[in-house]
Amino acid sequence: MVSLGPGFPEYIIPQARVAVEQAQVVVGYRTYIDLLAPLLRGQEVVVSGMKTEVKRCQDAVDLALAGRRVALVSSGDAGIYGMAGLALEVCRARALRVGPPETLEAVDLYLEVIPGVPALAAGAARLGAPLMHDFAAISLSDLLTPWEVIEKRLQAAAQGDFVIVLYNPKSKKRDWQLGAVRDLLLRVKDPGTPVGIVTRAMRQGQSVIITTLQDLVEHPVDMQTIVIIGNSQTYAYGPYLVTPRGYLDKYAVAGAPGAEPNTET
Amino acid sequence: MVSLGPGFPEYIIPQARVAVEQAQVVVGYRTYIDLLAPLLRGQEVVVSGMKTEVKRCQDAVDLALAGRRVALVSSGDAGIYGMAGLALEVCRARALRVGPPETLEAVDLYLEVIPGVPALAAGAARLGAPLMHDFAAISLSDLLTPWEVIEKRLQAAAQGDFVIVLYNPKSKKRDWQLGAVRDLLLRVKDPGTPVGIVTRAMRQGQSVIITTLQDLVEHPVDMQTIVIIGNSQTYAYGPYLVTPRGYLDKYAVAGAPGAEPNTET
Numbered sequence: 076m077v078s079l080g081p082g083f084p085e086y087i088i089p090q091a092r093v094a095v096e097q098a099q100v101v102v103g104y105r106t107y108i109d110l111l112a113p114l115l116r117g118q119e120v121v122v123s124g125m126k127t128e129v130k131r132c133q134d135a136v137d138l139a140l141a142g143r144r145v146a147l148v149s150s151g152d153a154g155i156y157g158m159a160g161l162a163l164e165v166c167r168a169r170a171l172r173v174g175p176p177e178t179l180e181a182v183d184l185y186l187e188v189i190p191g192v193p194a195l196a197a198g199a200a201r202l203g204a205p206l207m208h209d210f211a212a213i214s215l216s217d218l219l220t221p222w223e224v225i226e227k228r229l230q231a232a233a234q235g236d237f238v239i240v241l242y243n244p245k246s247k248k249r250d251w252q253l254g255a256v257r258d259l260l261l262r263v264k265d266p267g268t269p270v271g272i273v274t275r276a277m278r279q280g281q282s283v284i285i286t287t288l289q290d291l292v293e294h295p296v297d298m299q300t301i302v303i304i305g306n307s308q309t310y311a312y313g314p315y316l317v318t319p320r321g322y323l324d325k326y327a328v329a330g331a332p333g334a335e336p337n338t339e340t
Numbered sequence: 341m342v343s344l345g346p347g348f349p350e351y352i353i354p355q356a357r358v359a360v361e362q363a364q365v366v367v368g369y370r371t372y373i374d375l376l377a378p379l380l381r382g383q384e385v386v387v388s389g390m391k392t393e394v395k396r397c398q399d400a401v402d403l404a405l406a407g408r409r410v411a412l413v414s415s416g417d418a419g420i421y422g423m424a425g426l427a428l429e430v431c432r433a434r435a436l437r438v439g440p441p442e443t444l445e446a447v448d449l450y451l452e453v454i455p456g457v458p459a460l461a462a463g464a465a466r467l468g469a470p471l472m473h474d475f476a477a478i479s480l481s482d483l484l485t486p487w488e489v490i491e492k493r494l495q496a497a498a499q500g501d502f503v504i505v506l507y508n509p510k511s512k513k514r515d516w517q518l519g520a521v522r523d524l525l526l527r528v529k530d531p532g533t534p535v536g537i538v539t540r541a542m543r544q545g546q547s548v549i550i551t552t553l554q555d556l557v558e559h560p561v562d563m564q565t566i567v568i569i570g571n572s573q574t575y576a577y578g579p580y581l582v583t584p585r586g587y588l589d590k591y592a593v594a595g596a597p598g599a600e601p602n603t604e605t
Contacts, residue, residue: 084354086354086355086455088345088352088457089354090350154461154471155471155472159465160582160584161472161588163582164584164588167577168588174578182578186468188464188465190462192457196343196417196420197455199419200417201453203424204418204425205419207419207424209478209493210476210477211474211475219586219587220473227499227501231499232496235492235493235500312432313437313439313447315428317429317432318425320485321484322426323430325483
């Protein structure tokens with residue numbers, strides 16, 4: 076289960092690159108397979124379209140059980156709303172014994188998740204530093220999760236004054252959720268709360284917008300968008316959002332380079 | 341502001357590597373500078389010890405203002421409890437105008453955050469796939485954040501049934517927080533809730549433990565540990581933790597490879 080990061084090839088870790096290069100079969104969504112062309116040198120390739128996630132994982136497991144070395148690729152981080160969990164679910168539904176490559180126990184399948192730069196880190200980087208303090212990641216896709224659960228999580232995240240990262244804010248079929256999020260959060264949060272909207276971070280056509288909770292729905296978003304809503308301390312600074320952790324309040328005076336804080340990270 | 345990922349060199353993205361190689365000055369915590377030795381070919385190096393985060397950022401800003409090309413390095417992702425936010429705070433305290441390298445406006449300093457694999461993604465990868473659904477990241481360090489705020493966030497995260505990722509679970513001076521977290525969460529969550537404890541993920545001496553909320557404090561943790569506490573759906577499967585997203589419930593029958601789900605990721 077190999078993570079490609081947000082914008083191959085500059086954002087894939089060496090271990091993931093090697094895993095793709097050394098695979099006998101590469102399994103993945105069409106768009107990512109196309110991007111991987113430079114790494115494909117004779118590996119068998121199994122491409123699939125959108126909406127075939129279960130089939131894709133089943134194919135990967137079948138191939139691995141047949142003795143092939145398989146790379147199941149995922150954009151961003153395979154373990155954060157990616158393919159890793161579904162692949163493990165498929166293995167468990169078949170009662171397979173699984174373990175890491177270095178396991179000493181008898182298993183049916185060796186598995187490894189190779190991590191990557193998640194979409195939330197890519198989006199945050201383009202916004203400066205909105206995720207410097209506690210945050211909650213919430214997917215707005217209600218195809219697999221009832222909207223009431225999503226609402227409950229949004230309320231809890233607002234109550235806890237978390238920075239909120241929204242995955243899947245909108246799709247062709249889902250266009251009302253982001254407005255509902257705004258209305259729900261406005262009951263608790265300041266309308267001027269800074270919000271960052273990053274689409275296609277580190278890809279062709281990247282867009283970075285800084286706005287406010289009040290104006291959240293005034294900007295284009297799609298399935299490749301990450302929305303980051305600040306906590307009560309987050310501020311806009313030039314083209315950036317910053318969520319302070321409190322170092323400067325506690326220790327430092329601006330321009331006093333000798334200040335010696337006593338901190339952990 | 342350059343992210344090194346969890347375990348340099350296999351886990352740093354090419355763009356970050358290039359940023360270090362092309363820097364004129366590399367600024368960072370001693371341990372990470374030591375690790376970077378293979379990339380250092382004549383760059384000036386400014387090392388600092390623990391507890392000097394503010395000074396480190398001020399040094400980096402001073403050097404950049406003096407016209408040097410500076411790489412301020414951070415382990416994991418620089419934007420998640422890393423150095424990026426503090427560096428921006430230091431710039432703001434000095435009223436500097438800042439912008440990305442491609443900005444067209446007049447600025448005092450060009451800045452860029454180069455993302456990396458965050459500690460939470462590294463820890464999750466070693467545990468299988470615990471972060472496949474909504475999660476909250478919370479630091480237990482109460483040096484900069486009042487414990488009441490941390491408690492409020494833990495309560496909110498439990499109420500929202502988030503998977504909970506704990507950063508900084510313990511240090512030499514802070515040894516009671518993890519027990520307090522267990523007691524607090526046990527009021528709401530099942531004692532058998534699966535918990536993963538990963539220390540030094542992808543580094544020498546890595547340790548991966550799967551336990552339960554009830555037994556959370558029975559295992560060694562330190563400042564290099566990430567603790568991941570499941571939501572109500574998370575299950576242990578062999579050596580892994582999986583938080584299902586619901587694909588198999590909704591669409592698939594085990595072993596029915598023809599199932600065509602209609603899903604988004």
